[in-house]
Amino acid sequence: MSATTSVTSSGSTTTGRTLPLTEGSVFQRILRGAVTPGGAVFILAAILFVAVLTANPSFGEPPQLIRFIGRTAPIVIAAMGQYYVIVSGEFDLSMGAVIATQVVIAGNFIGEDESRVLPALVLMFVIGAVVGLINGLATTLLRVPSFIVTLGTMLALGGLVRYMTGGAATGNPVDSFREIGRGTIDDVPVLEVLPYSVIILVVVMAAGVWLMRSPFGRTIIATGDNPDAAALAGAHVWWVKTRAFILSSLSATIAGILLVGYAGVHPSVGAGYEFQAITAVVLGGVVLGGGRGWLLSAAAGAFALELLFSFLNFQEIESTWRPTVQGVIIILAVAAAGRAWSLGRRPSRTSPPAAPAEPAPSPTSARPGTETGEN
Amino acid sequence: MRRKIHRAPIAVASALLLGVVATACSTEDPSDGDTGSDTSSETSESPEASESSEEGGEQEWFDQAVYDEQYEQRSATFEGDPETPWLQYIDGEMTDTADYKTNKAGKACFANASIGNPWRQTGWITMNQQLKELQDKGVISEMETRDAQDDDNTQIADIDYFISEGNCDAFIISPNSTAAMTDAVERACETGKPVIVFDRGVNTDCATTFIHPIGGFAWGIDTAEFLVDNLEEGDKVVALRILPGVDVLEQRWAAAEKIFEENGIEAVDFFTGADPTEIKTFITDELNKGEVQGVWMDAGDGAVAAIEAFEDFGADLPVMTGEDEMSFLRKWEETGLTGLAPVYSNFQWRTPLLALEKIWAGEEVPKEWVLPQVPITEEERGDFLAANEGMPDGHYAKFGGEDLVGYPEVWQERQIP
Numbered sequence: 001m002s003a004t005t006s007v008t009s010s011g012s013t014t015t016g017r018t019l020p021l022t023e024g025s026v027f028q029r030i031l032r033g034a035v036t037p038g039g040a041v042f043i044l045a046a047i048l049f050v051a052v053l054t055a056n057p058s059f060g061e062p063p064q065l066i067r068f069i070g071r072t073a074p075i076v077i078a079a080m081g082q083y084y085v086i087v088s089g090e091f092d093l094s095m096g097a098v099i100a101t102q103v104v105i106a107g108n109f110i111g112e113d114e115s116r117v118l119p120a121l122v123l124m125f126v127i128g129a130v131v132g133l134i135n136g137l138a139t140t141l142l143r144v145p146s147f148i149v150t151l152g153t154m155l156a157l158g159g160l161v162r163y164m165t166g167g168a169a170t171g172n173p174v175d176s177f178r179e180i181g182r183g184t185i186d187d188v189p190v191l192e193v194l195p196y197s198v199i200i201l202v203v204v205m206a207a208g209v210w211l212m213r214s215p216f217g218r219t220i221i222a223t224g225d226n227p228d229a230a231a232l233a234g235a236h237v238w239w240v241k242t243r244a245f246i247l248s249s250l251s252a253t254i255a256g257i258l259l260v261g262y263a264g265v266h267p268s269v270g271a272g273y274e275f276q277a278i279t280a281v282v283l284g285g286v287v288l289g290g291g292r293g294w295l296l297s298a299a300a301g302a303f304a305l306e307l308l309f310s311f312l313n314f315q316e317i318e319s320t321w322r323p324t325v326q327g328v329i330i331i332l333a334v335a336a337a338g339r340a341w342s343l344g345r346r347p348s349r350t351s352p353p354a355a356p357a358e359p360a361p362s363p364t365s366a367r368p369g370t371e372t373g374e375n
Numbered sequence: 376m377r378r379k380i381h382r383a384p385i386a387v388a389s390a391l392l393l394g395v396v397a398t399a400c401s402t403e404d405p406s407d408g409d410t411g412s413d414t415s416s417e418t419s420e421s422p423e424a425s426e427s428s429e430e431g432g433e434q435e436w437f438d439q440a441v442y443d444e445q446y447e448q449r450s451a452t453f454e455g456d457p458e459t460p461w462l463q464y465i466d467g468e469m470t471d472t473a474d475y476k477t478n479k480a481g482k483a484c485f486a487n488a489s490i491g492n493p494w495r496q497t498g499w500i501t502m503n504q505q506l507k508e509l510q511d512k513g514v515i516s517e518m519e520t521r522d523a524q525d526d527d528n529t530q531i532a533d534i535d536y537f538i539s540e541g542n543c544d545a546f547i548i549s550p551n552s553t554a555a556m557t558d559a560v561e562r563a564c565e566t567g568k569p570v571i572v573f574d575r576g577v578n579t580d581c582a583t584t585f586i587h588p589i590g591g592f593a594w595g596i597d598t599a600e601f602l603v604d605n606l607e608e609g610d611k612v613v614a615l616r617i618l619p620g621v622d623v624l625e626q627r628w629a630a631a632e633k634i635f636e637e638n639g640i641e642a643v644d645f646f647t648g649a650d651p652t653e654i655k656t657f658i659t660d661e662l663n664k665g666e667v668q669g670v671w672m673d674a675g676d677g678a679v680a681a682i683e684a685f686e687d688f689g690a691d692l693p694v695m696t697g698e699d700e701m702s703f704l705r706k707w708e709e710t711g712l713t714g715l716a717p718v719y720s721n722f723q724w725r726t727p728l729l730a731l732e733k734i735w736a737g738e739e740v741p742k743e744w745v746l747p748q749v750p751i752t753e754e755e756r757g758d759f760l761a762a763n764e765g766m767p768d769g770h771y772a773k774f775g776g777e778d779l780v781g782y783p784e785v786w787q788e789r790q791i792p
Contacts, residue, residue: 056664064663067688071656171702171768172679182687263651264680271650313660319646320619 037285038297044283044333045300048307055314063192070184070195071262072306074099074255077201078273079280079302080208080295081251084244086281089224089290090139090146092245095252095277097157098131099270102256104161107265110173117177124253131157132249136242146245154274165267172264181261197258204254205299211247212295220244224290280305282334304333436625437633438592445592453747460747461722461775462729469739470583475569476737480516481544483731484537488551488575489525492649492676493700493769496791498724503792504779505725514732519543527555534559538566545569545734547727550577553622569734571727575623584730584740588720588748591623594673595630597750598696601715602669603638605694612669613661613693614644615654615681623719627673642671651680658684670695675716678703679768682710699751702768704760716751722775 024032033039053060059068078095085092102124110120135153139146172178180200184193211217223230223240231237252273259269284301286293308329317325453463490499509515519541523530530551537543546563550556550572557578563570564581573586602612612635616628628644635642645657654677661667662684670681675698685692692712697703699716707714723746733740751759751772759772767789776782 059663067659071659074652182683259652263655264683266649266651266677268648268650269652271648309656310660310663313645313657314664316643319616319644322646 038294039285040336041284041297041300041304044336045304045307048304048311052307052311052314055311059310059314062190066191066194066198068306068310069201070197072303073195073197073201074181074258074262075273075276075280075306076299076302077204077251077258078255078277079284079298080204081248081255082274082277082281083284083286083293083295083298084220084247084251085146086278086286086288087224087290087293088220088241088244089227090241090244091150091278092135092248093147093150093274094131094135094153094157095248095255096270096273096275097154097161098128098249098252099256099259099273100161100267101131101157102128102253103260103265103269104164104267106173106177106257106260107171108164110177111171112174114174114176117174120173120177121257124257125250128249128253129246132246133242135249136245137238139245140238140241150274161267173260178261178264181258181263183261197262200254200258204251205296208295216240216243221291225292276305277302279330279334283330305330308333436622436629441590441626442592442596442630442633445590446596448589448745449593449596449748457747460720461725463747464741465745467745468742470742471739472569472583472734473737475583475734477735480510480513481735482542483515483518483545483547483728484541484543485518485520485547485727486530486533486537486549487520487522488530488549490522490791491525492674494674494676494698494719494721494771496769496789497771497774497786498721500786500789500791501722501774501776501779502724502728504776504781504785505728507780509728509732512732514735515728518547518728523551525551527551530556531559534563538562543568545571545731547571547573547731548577548582549574551575552620553577569731571730571734573723573727575621580742583734584742584744586723586726586730586744586746588718588723588746590748591626592630593748594717594719595627595632596634598627598671598715598717599631599634601696601750602671602694603634603640605713606640606669608639610640610668611661611666612640612642612671613658613667614642614671614673615647615657615677616644616673617649617676618646624673631671640669647677649674649676651677654680655684655687659688662688662690666690667693669693672697674698674719675700675703679706682706682712686710699759699772700768701763701766701770701772704751704756704763704772705768708756708760714753716756716772718748718750718773720746720748720775721771721773722746725775725779 030039034043058064078099082092082095105124105127106120109123110116131153135146135150138144138149138152142149179196181197184195186193188194212220219230219235219240220243222233223235223237227237230240252270255273256270263269280301281293281298282288282301283304284293284297284299286298286301308326312322312325448465451465453460454466455463457463487499488495490496506515506518510517519537521530521533521536523533534546534548534556537546545568546566548556548560548563548570550560553576560570560572560577561579561581564579570582571584571586572582576585576587606612614628614631617624619625632642632644634640643661645653647653647657658667658670658681667685667690670693672678672681672695678695678697678700679702682692682695692710694713695707696715696717697707699718699721703714704716707716726744726746730740730744762777763770763772765783765787767787769789770786774786776786
């Protein structure tokens with residue numbers, strides 16, 4: 001995707017020039033991509049995967065692996081939702097609270113009544129969209145910083161959950177609803193089992209990739225990079241950002257539906273998800289502040305994060321120490337990714353002087369354009 | 376230029392965020408985490424806890440004298456009618472309450488730590504039904520309650536408010552944490568009015584009566600001995616703990632850890648915050664690593680998720696100790712696993728109000744009112760399931776409110792006042 005992005009998005013600004021990223025063989029391009037933060041996260045995930053395998057070889061067996069992917073699906077979907085918001089230049093702190101709300105709604109509204117499964121799903125998606133709409137409109141039209149807006153919705157929804165549950169678990173919804181997040185297709189060759197959550201993850205991922213290649217995807221990145229320029233170019237910035245928030249809340253809703261199945265109803269489900277998602281996105285090399293980053297890198301960031309948690313479980317780190325170790329490793333990983341960023345940029349920094357004769361119609365706007373494509 | 380200007384604040388913001396992540400993604404409830412933070416920093420001085428746990432983590436919470444005492448109390452004789460266990464107590468020092476005798480209905484003021492878990496919610500419902508009975512009898516005119524929502528500072532403020540402007544005739548306090556609440560309880564005692572402390576304790580004996588079941592060590596002994604009896608040396612037990620730093624929970628683990636070590640059971644513990652997602656992840660990872668023969672819980676909230684992790688993995692179900700929460704009892708029966716439901720007697724929520732009735736009648740009450748604490752075994756499970764049919768999953772089998780007004784609808788509907 002990175003190659004095609006660069007071709008189209010920069011085509012308008014630097015017509016006729018071959019971009020560095022599209023030069024060379026496929027292998028060279030992959031190598032170049034790997035030293036950007038968006039690519040480095042795949043290497044990080046691979047290293048962590050090998051580390052987990054070393055600690056526990058049976059982790060690599062296909063059924064275990066596919067189950068791991070299945071249970072990681074909610075956080076990956078949440079991270080991709082967060083990506084839309086971050087790449088558009090905002091934050092969404094309300095994700096965890098949206099997940100908790102959806103989980104509790106599923107428990108309270110469906111209960112043991114199977115006929116309510118479909119209405120509940122519709123209700124949950126509507127609520128998700130409304131929360132996203134409120135976040136988006138308050139951020140763009142009321143001009144409240146998204147950090148504060150989504151913090152507000154987080155608290156408001158948290159209070160709602162507390163009110164609905166008193167802060168403790170209520171009963172689980174019917175098993176047929178929980179199958180979405182818990183069920184598997186059995187007797188699959190090689191894998192043995194195929195969790196439904198993996199299928200949902202693949203569908204959401206594919207839809208996300210398609211969306212980011214669509215004009216909307218381009219606009220969202222342009223908006224995050226420079227909202228004024230995007231507005232001048234004819235984008236409705238408020239509506240682009242609002243849609244990013246809606247996508248984020250809908251992703252949280254899907255994550256919530258999967259988590260009801262996987263874990264069951266508890267008000268603590270989803271707690272901390274917003275920060276895990278933001279961490280995954282940052283780990284994926286997406287720039288806080290917007291305008292740069294690749295959707296699948298955010299997904300890889302989420303996988304890397306979960307691999308790290310599993311690695312620590314396998315290493316039997318003392319339970320009181322665990323959060324500290326997690327925190328330190330995350331900071332180091334992001335710092336390392338940051339180094340990779342500057343390493344990856346070095347060649348492109350030196351390349352413009354190397355071709356000074358080349359006519360650059362508007363050098364300042366060409367830079368962001370090409371860099372968007374690099375990710 | 377633009378990039379340079381933006382980089383610094385972004386770096387700061389990301390550092391801040393990541394700092395939060397480190398705490399947020401593991402301690403699920405920040406407010407609960409507060410109570411644990413001061414204690415966990417002490418334990419964290421011993422990184423190689425598996426070797427040094429006896430000097431580090433365990434020493435802090437393990438108290439041999441209290442352990443021995445609770446070990447004995449498990450088989451002690453309780454005074455009073457076994458039909459009303461919430462009025463039973465172990466014979467000991469009594470408080471003379473003749474000075475408090477009154478014929479007038481009084482106002483009770485209740486400083487509650489929280490109703491943030493199903494155990495406290497069930498107890499809170501029972502307490503309110505007990506209150507209605509005593510209001511009808513003309514013992515208590517009203518009860519003003521303040522919920523501290525798991526926050527020490529809030530509860531101190533609540534107690535001070537009751538002392539200065541509550542117009543209270545008696546104080547009932549369910550402390551949020553032991554050390555932090557001691558001064559506030561002492562201030563309440565200084566008013567000269569009856570002070571009843573229940574559930575978690577404080578470091579002062581100024582209260583008229585301190586009501587609690589036998590205690591955390593007894594829980595740990597019952598559960599760990601059950602697992603040791605049903606497992607073999609070298610077997611692995613996953614211990615699921617809610618959070619660090621709360622005495623009743625830490626004592627459960629301190630006792631269990633000691634017994635596991637003595638009997639060659641390999642135990643690995645995790646803090647879950649009662650989050651079923653975390654529970655499932657921890658257990659799945661452990662199953663990935665190798666067989667797990669036992670599951671130990673310091674509270675039953677989330678027991679179902681733990682069992683489901685074994686089911687989903689396709690592993691043999693473990694020998695398991697949960698709690699007398701209906702969700703566990705039901706799953707236990709459904710799966711037929713070898714289990715035990717330890718009980719942290721939920722009926723203790725009735726006792727403070729009944730104690731107040733005695734105090735205002737001038738009857739003596741135990742200085743330390745130790746209530747019975749008897750686990751539910753597999754043989755008894757059927758009876759408790761039948762007796763609590765129609766109760767929600769978060770209900771506790773030994774809630775002890777069967778003779779109160781509103782039974783069973785109030786508990787079935789889980790009308791939290």
